[in-house]
Amino acid sequence: xxxxxxxxxxxxxxxxxxxxxxxxxxxxxxxxxxxxxxxxxxxxxxxxxxxxxxxxxxxxxxxxxxxxxxxxxxxxxxxxxxxxxxxxxxxxxxxxxxxxxxxxxxxxxxxxxxxxxxxxxxxxxxxxxxxxxxxxxxxxxxxxxxxxxxxxxxxxxxxxxxxxxxxxxxxxxxxxxxxxxxxxxxxxxxxxxxxxxxxxxxxxxxxxxxxxxxxxxxxxxxxxxxxxxxxxxxxxxxxxxxxxxxxxxxxxxxxxxxxxxxxxxxxxxxxxxxxxxxxxxxxxxxxxxxxxxxxxxxxxxxxxxxxxxxxxxxxxxxxxxxxxxxxxxxxxxxxxxxxxxxxxxxxxxxxxxxxxxxxxxxxxxxxxxxxxxxxxxxxxxxxx
Amino acid sequence: xxxxxxxxxxxxxxxxxxxxxxxxxxxxxxxxxxxxxxxxxxxxxxxxxxxxxxxxxxxxxxxxxxxxxxxxxxxxxxxxxxxxxxxxxxxx
Numbered sequence: 001x002x003x004x005x006x007x008x009x010x011x012x013x014x015x016x017x018x019x020x021x022x023x024x025x026x027x028x029x030x031x032x033x034x035x036x037x038x039x040x041x042x043x044x045x046x047x048x049x050x051x052x053x054x055x056x057x058x059x060x061x062x063x064x065x066x067x068x069x070x071x072x073x074x075x076x077x078x079x080x081x082x083x084x085x086x087x088x089x090x091x092x093x094x095x096x097x098x099x100x101x102x103x104x105x106x107x108x109x110x111x112x113x114x115x116x117x118x119x120x121x122x123x124x125x126x127x128x129x130x131x132x133x134x135x136x137x138x139x140x141x142x143x144x145x146x147x148x149x150x151x152x153x154x155x156x157x158x159x160x161x162x163x164x165x166x167x168x169x170x171x172x173x174x175x176x177x178x179x180x181x182x183x184x185x186x187x188x189x190x191x192x193x194x195x196x197x198x199x200x201x202x203x204x205x206x207x208x209x210x211x212x213x214x215x216x217x218x219x220x221x222x223x224x225x226x227x228x229x230x231x232x233x234x235x236x237x238x239x240x241x242x243x244x245x246x247x248x249x250x251x252x253x254x255x256x257x258x259x260x261x262x263x264x265x266x267x268x269x270x271x272x273x274x275x276x277x278x279x280x281x282x283x284x285x286x287x288x289x290x291x292x293x294x295x296x297x298x299x300x301x302x303x304x305x306x307x308x309x310x311x312x313x314x315x316x317x318x319x320x321x322x323x324x325x326x327x328x329x330x331x332x333x334x335x336x337x338x339x340x341x342x343x344x345x346x347x348x349x350x351x352x353x354x355x356x357x358x359x360x361x362x363x364x365x366x367x368x369x370x371x372x373x374x375x376x377x378x379x380x381x382x383x384x
Numbered sequence: 385x386x387x388x389x390x391x392x393x394x395x396x397x398x399x400x401x402x403x404x405x406x407x408x409x410x411x412x413x414x415x416x417x418x419x420x421x422x423x424x425x426x427x428x429x430x431x432x433x434x435x436x437x438x439x440x441x442x443x444x445x446x447x448x449x450x451x452x453x454x455x456x457x458x459x460x461x462x463x464x465x466x467x468x469x470x471x472x473x474x475x476x
Contacts, residue, residue, distance in 0.1 A: 158393070181438040327424065
């Protein structure tokens with residue numbers, strides 16, 4: 001450790017750390033020697049990467065396979081208008097190079113998988129989970145447990161966030177101790193469906209960054225065995241106890257999961273979401289043509305009212321949010337030819353499944369949803 | 385009376401309420417009272433076999449009922465019972 005020296009340039013840059021006894025020269029050298037892998041460079045990853053680079057963490061790895069989209073900029077503050085369309089890893093790297101050229105940034109423009117997770121994580125001291133789906137969260141957890149590394153967890157939904165540090169090697173629980181099994185697909189809405197307050201990942205990501213800095217420097221009480229809950233609307237923080245499950249399949253005494261598994265399968269995700277069969281599908285172009293004829297179908301929108309307020313297909317006959325569909329079947333007529341749509345075609349696919357099992361037969365899901373309608377039929381329509 | 389806090393993700397199935405106060409002796413009867421008021425919450429909290437779902441955790445105060453007496457955990461006047469479901473958002 002003592003062979004790591006701070007240059008005069010670094011001493012000037014980090015002086016507000018150095019004059020605090022809790023960090024000081026020793027702590028700053030630990031940060032410089034430390035390394036952090038960020039899984040996801042989006043809502044949580046943005047403040048994480050910015051603060052960790054600013055703080056002088058020596059090596060930061062960024063894993064993401066997405067490109068920057070205009071709809072990201074409401075919360076993903078590491079990216080900017082000038083990097084729309086650029087890979088998120090590259091966009092983030094450019095911003096970090098400007099913020100602090102003294103830290104090393106390695107980018108991995110790839111999806112983390114069971115095949116590459118251990119190799120990606122191995123060189124890093126701390127793993128940070130800033131992902132957006134259950135399969136990747138379980139994968140990140142299991143790989144971090146297997147490598148004995150701390151996994152700083154954060155998750156957000158609408159106005160609410162959770163954060164904790166999973167670190168079984170230091171006696172704490174892991175994600176599977178908290179949630180042994182994932183929810184079945186469709187039961188818990190994603191941020192893409194449910195929305196998120198833009199500043200929320202700023203709060204949760206900054207908590208994660210704080211914990212990373214504490215772990216690397218060895219100061220303070222880490223958020224191990226405690227789940228921090230944040231409610232932005234009530235502006236309230238709460239803390240719950242997290243316990244290690246002695247029978248946990250990954251970090252328990254007798255683990256049954258000792259290799260990385262197929263996490264999509266574990267989370268109940270079928271490889272091809274499109275299980276409906278093509279006779280239950282219609283493209284936006286086909287629908288547009290059909291709407292001009294006398295054989296015009298009944299048009300059902302299964303999005304939420306606040307989405308309908310943004311844009312909708314002219315001539316829509318009915319709006320029933322997919323979550324209310326099961327209770328409101330009596331409002332629909334099985335004898336009518338019906339086309340169901342939503343934003344991207346996923347929820348309407350679920351709706352068609354549900355309607356099929358309720359006895360409806362003259363059904364079609366509009367594939368690609370409003371987004372594809374805006375691309376293929378009405379380019380003046382707003383996409384969201 | 386004990387108060388159940390309802391997380392954002394489930395509020396749409398509970399007429400938008402963020403918390404509900406009910407008379408109950410145990411966590412189990414409290415949750416069933418909640419589901420009686422808001423039946424659509426049922427499938428989000430309980431499996432088809434009637435067991436609490438494993439991605440939904442329930443706390444009395446700051447303690448997980450799995451480490452107390454499960455659904456038989458007693459609740460007393462003024463207790464806060466929290467439903468904490470798994471949420472996954474963060475990158476997108």
